[in-house]
Structures are given as structure tokens and as C-alpha cells.
Amino acid sequence: MALRFQGVDFYDADGLLTEEERAVRDTVRAWVDDNVIPVIGEHYVAGKFPTHLVPQMAELGLFGANLPEEFGCAGLNNVAYGLIMQELERGDSGVRSFASVQGALVMYPIYEFGSDEQKRRWLPELASGRRIGCFGLTEPDYGSNPGGMITVAKETKEGWVLNGAKMWITNGSTADVAIVWAKTARLDDPGSIRGFIVPTDAKGFAAKDQQGKLSLRASDTSELVLQDVCVPKEALLPKSAGLKSPLMCLTAARYGIAWGAVGSAMACYDEAVRYAKARVVFDRPIGGFQLQQARLVEMLTEITKAQLLCLQLGRLKDQGKMSPQQVSLAKRNNVSMATDVARESRRLLGASGILAEYQAMRHLANLESVYTYEGTHDIHTLILGQEITGLSAFN
């Protein structure tokens, strides 16, 4: 049996969870300890996603876990879903990204914008991991402003023809199916953006892994090229309507990221505490020096705040009262917080902290991607700025 992670819970946040929520968390926690932690360092260094974990994740029910049971999903509430993301990212942001994409960016849009036929066809396949999905929104020239996208879908007698390029697409090269967002009318009309379910073996569809990543190395990130890709009429997500639709997907994924970041931070803090007690310098454990204590105190304080933030956000989501701006605040705060914790942990570990054998540097490097994707930190600042002042800084 691998060493079990004991959690970080200074304010008895566990006491605010139900028995099922704790049971879900503990199951995923044990699975991560047994299956992710022992292999993730190697995979990270090799730049490979641990594909062999996918069937196990599916078996546990981790994909789209907050979607209904009738589609083969676990039907959990959003706090339990968040706890899953927390534990997965405690293992690695790449593993959590895989689950986020599959669940929040592929299954969720099919559930939310799909026809009954599409839901029945795709959701059980995706929940069971028999099919892998990816989400193609970002383009080489349109990241923070996806409304400017130039990928287009033209309606024909038989269906649709898609043309364009997507970039930075998680799972792009492994996916069996891509949710592709494209404009169906004029390029200056973001209201014409619709979502399409595109099989990746369609003629004219190509995916190529992006090379040279120094972050999120245990995750595939790819470029997608769509050249006259023909799909039938049924490929259109009928209820998708305008830029708002992909943004709703992002809100769903960001919610999980807010939790996930806390998982990374917990892993780094835990590692830092252990190291601080064990590492003797100047005849003392470094944990006995005020400077290192201050580091640890700062980490624990920020983690505790972020945990409570997530929990209340989850309760609001379960009550149907969560706003996208509240998600922005949590994503922005928690990812930035986790990046700081990872960096401080890495520094506390001295030279050891640069090794893949420890976790801090891997988390730190990963979190730089997480800081950027799903709305950069800056973009969330602008979203919140607009929420506060009523004045948009975008336009």
C-alpha cells in the first residue's frame, strides 16, 4: 500500500462535507496515491500523458461525474465533483486537465446543447472512457478573445463543411471526437458561433502535438487543422447559440480548476512540511527557522481560505445560484495562490526542489499553464473589474 495523503484541513472543512462527499474524496485520494503519484514523475519527464489510467478513471466514474446517471454518469453533486478535481490535481494538473476536458468541455456541452439522440449516443461512450474528447475553441490568433475566431462552418445540402485551425487543444491528438466551435455566418458576428461534434477520423481533420512544452508535460496539447471537413447535419449541437455557449463550458471547467488548484497547493504544502521537518541544516531541521515557518504559515493560510472559497462556490452551484463572475474570482485567486505555494515549496526544498522526484517544481510548471488557460489571470481580473464597475475594459 502506498503512503496515504492525509489531507490539509486546518479549519475542519471536512466537517462541512457530507459522508458521501468525503467518501468520494477519499476514494479518489486513495486512487491517486496508488496509481498517479508513483508514475507521474516519469511521465512528466518523458512528456507523456499516462494513458493507461484512463480506463481506471472511467471505472471509478470520474468523467462527467456531476452529470445524471441515466447517461452512465455518477450523478454527483458539484461539491463532490470539485473534490474529485482537487484530488486529481493533487496528483498532477495534466491528469486533472484530462478529466476536465472530458467532463466539463466535451460531455457538458453535449449534455447542455445536444439533442436527445446526441446525448444518448455520446455521453455513455465518453463516461466509460471508450471515447476520448477534446474541446477546440482557441485559435492561433484568438486566445483571450475567442469571439474573434476565424474557423467557419458552412451549411450545405448534406450538412456542414468546416475550415480553420485550433491551437493549444488538450487531448487533441488522442481524441476520438472534437467539440469544434466555428462561426456559421459573418466573421464579425460572434453570435453565429455554434458547436459541432466532429469525429477526429473525418477526412480533412488533422491533429499534431505541440512540441517543446515546459509545462503540463504529462498532458497532450495539440494543434488541430480542419480542411474542408464534412460532417452531417446531426453533428451540430442544436442548442448552441453564440459565444455564450462555449463560455458556459468554460465556466463549468473553471469551476473544477478552482478546486483543482487547491489540490496542487495541498500537495506542495504537504511536501514542504515533511521536508522542513526532516532536512537538517546548521544542526537543526529547517522547519525550526522562522523564515521557513513563515513560508509554511503563508501556504497554510492561503490554502485554508481557498478551500472555504471552493466549498461555498460549490454549495452555490448546487443551489443553482452560482454566477460566472464568482467562478472567475475563485479560478483567479486559487490558481495564483497555488502557483505561489508551489514556488515557495520549491524554494524551501532547496536543490531537491528542482527534481522530478519531488512534486513542487512539476506543480509549479504545470500551474503556469493553468494560470493561462481557461481565461488568463488577467482576463478574470477584467471580468471582475467589469462586474464591480459596470465598465468593460475589453472593448
Place this chain on the structure above:
Amino acid sequence: MKIAVCIKRVADSETRVKIAADGKALDEAGVKFVLNPYDEFAVEEALRRKEQAGSGEVVVVALGPAAAQETIRAALAMGVDRGVLLQVDRIPADGLVVAQALAAELKDGGYDLILCGKMAIDDYNHQVGPMVAELLGLPCVTSIAHLELQGNTGVAEREVEGGIEVCEFPLPAVLTTDKGLNEPRYPALKGIMAAKKKPLDIKPTALAVGGLEVLAMTPPPDRKDGRIVGEGVAAIPELLRLLREEAKVL
């Protein structure tokens, strides 16, 4: 195939435990409780037997406080069909008292097989399984690491010092399970949700008085600091001498 598994709620071996003010029990505040890991092997084995047989029922029986419902639900989440809680205020120290209560519950259940973990990780007693067998007049094989069932006969292997002991026994029987028997499954998330809806019978239970009393519980003495006896190859003779003469481990 109808199988009963006796399970116990124990403090997680990785939580740091404190001794209560009366000096005779654990202080349960802030302690995480789990399904006894040896019982997990028993639950897993029961589920596999039922799955292989294609039909049957797996029932878990726990003796413990109301909070042990959570332990039972952990087993239900793994796939067990129903649970019985023999509810008491606290689990008695006397294994025989526990075995008597369990045996009374199991006696008329019509079970083909009764499984227990070989021991609980809190008291290390190894008692309850064999005692239940004795009270029920059933054959018992302890600490099994492998099991074959064929009709009304079973063959179990036990890892004993220097070898493997093979025991044949008729069903019904009581078996206690050791590490290595199987790899317990993780409860799937759907299983956790389904566990809430499975039957859990709570039976307030009166216990026999028993003949054992805990007088005092003390933590192990602090470990002394390590000592560095020298560096490199030159230190080996001194290290060997100390291991032999002082630590007496060689």
C-alpha cells in the same frame, strides 16, 4: 452463495492517535476512522465469489457505535448488498464478547461462508474470527492468502513460516483473510451513491459482561535520537559492533 463478512470500524493507522483523559481508550476527537484493512480483503473476496457464482448475497455485519454505519456504507459502496449494525456504545475490549454477539446474529442466517479479517489493526487480537467459528461449531481456516471453492468444499492456502499450508474444509466455514488474498477494489462513485439506498439494519445490542478490562493505555516511548558512528567504509566495523553488542539485532 450467501456470504457474511464481519467488519470493524478502526482508527486509520496513518492518523496520529491520542489517549483519552481516562487513560484507557483512544481520544476519538479528530481521528479518522476506516474499514479495517484486513476486512477489506474479506469484503473483496466475498464480492468476487458472488460475482463468479453469478448470484447470491453478500451481507456485512459490524458491531460498533452508531458511527460504524459509515463503515458499513463503505462496504456497501464496494458492492455489498446489505448491512447489519449491532449497535453498542463502544466496542468491548474482550474479543469473546464481540464474537458472541456476532455469532448470535449469524447463527440462523443460512450463510455458506463467513469471512473476517485476520485481525483488526487497532487491537491486533486475531481472536474474533476463530471464536465466531467455535461458537457456531463451524470449521475455521485463519489468515488465508488464497481460496478455491468447489461445490461444498473449499481449499485455502495460508502463508506460514517458510512455506504454504494448504487446508481443505467443508462449507459452511469461517475464514479469516490475510494480505495477498486479493487487491480490494476502489468503491466506484456510483457505488457510493447507491450505498445510501441499500438496506442497513440497525439492531441495538446488549453485550455479555466479558472478562477483560483495559487498565491503562500508554503511548510507546519516544524514539531516541539516532547516532552517527562515523563516515564511509571506516565506520562499518564500529556499526557492526554496536548492532551486535548494543542493539543486539545481529
